[in-house]
Amino acid sequence: MDLELRHLRTICLLADTGSVTKAAAALSTSQPALTTQLQRIEREVGGPLFHRGRSGVRPTELGEFVLVRARGVLLSMDDLLNDITARGASPSTLRVGGVGPLTVELSARLPEIFPNVPVHVRTEYSPKLVTDLVRAGRLDLGTTMDYVDRDLPSDGPLAWAMLAVDPLHVALWEEHPMAEKPFIQLEDLAESPWALTPPDGTGWPECFYLACQRAGFSPQVPYRLYERSEIRDLIADRRAIAPCQADFDAGKGVVVRQLDGAPIQLRHLLVWRRDSTVHQASARIARLARELLNRGELKEAPTPTE
Known part of the structure; x- marks a missing residue:
């Protein structure tokens, strides 16, 4: 073969x-x-x-x-096909992809900037995949995430806009010894078992292990799961705790608390190619994306850290 x-x-x-x-x-x-x-x-x-x-x-x-x-x-093959397709043709659609709920909400507002241009949307689990699709010209615009400790590349065909920075939280069962505290020191969770999502290609879960190392311990990670509901069930059953975003479903049996000092920070990003149709409007798109994030009304959706 x-x-x-x-x-x-x-x-x-x-x-x-x-x-x-x-x-x-x-x-x-x-x-x-x-x-x-x-x-x-x-x-x-x-x-x-x-x-x-x-x-x-x-x-x-x-x-x-x-x-x-x-x-x-x-x-390389995608670049070749994209160049062939683009010869002598004007784009008739705007292809948007990303991770998390911002992708869908932003795509619904893009006709304000690109009237009469159909918007095609796709969501992915991996932020790295989104970036790769933008680099290859298969997406015109990407909403993605990474972590504050990582440097964004300043060369090459991609351009970036930083939209927001959010501290990661931790989800615990209601009776956990630390659950009554509004802010929790990461080192106080050293003895707890953790559930983590798979690698996302942009620094997760490496940034988590680095934060634990800085806090003076190596975490116990018996569970590696993708599904948000499965992680939540583990927490409710008192079998694990998990890093999460602030909007993690803190229903019956589960509470969400902020990590003191924000040892892990998630960065929301916009990415596009400098030679794409969106480049000239990138500042307007970024302002719109920040408006959506600051409003805090995005519909709940799985993300790489949840």
């Missing part, structure tokens, strides 16, 4: 979702069929590309090697 572009897209999708089940659903195929295809790809490259476990899949050392090169090949 020769490797094809569709095989490279498959392994990238597996890495981005961290789940055979979710990747199979995205590809409109069955889990057994995707597993069989992955096994054929692994035979072709000469070794396993992913570690399999109850919490999902994560790249092996060989997998990381292949993924870096696969993404490069796919981005």
Whole structure:
């Protein structure tokens, strides 16, 4: 079997979702069929590309090697196709993608800036995937996230606007010893088990481990889950606590508290290509996005840290 572009897209999708089940659903195929295809790809490259476990899949050392090169090949091909499509043609649609509820809310307001231009919207789990899609010209505008400790690239085709910075909170069960405090020191949670979401490609969960290291402990992380509802159930059952955003569902049995000193800060970003149709209007778009975030009326939706 020769490797094809569709095989490279498959392994990238597996890495981005961290789940055979979710990747199979995205590809409109069955889990057994995707597993069989992955096994054929692994035979072709000469070794396993992913570690399999109850919490999902994560790249092996060989997998990381292949993924870096696969993404490069796919981005080059996307650039080629985008350049071919763009020759002599004016864009007839505005393609917007991102993570979290801001993506949908912002897309509904973009006709104020681009009247009579249809807006196509897609949401993703991985902020890195959103950035890659913008870089490849498959999205005109992206709403994404990263963490304050990371530097934004200042060269290359991408331009950025910082929209807001939010401190991460922690979700605990109601009877947790720290639950009565409005602000919690991260080091006071050193003995608690944690539930974390999979890597998002932009510094999560590395920034969490770094914050714990600065607080003087190594966290116990027996759970790695994607679904917000599953994490909430674990917390309510007193089996784990979890880092989260302030709007995490603090229903029956669960409370949300702010971490004292904001040891982990989430940064909301807008990203676009400097040569795209949105570049000239980027300042207006950024002001509109900040207005939506500051208003605090965005509909609840899963994000990489929840």
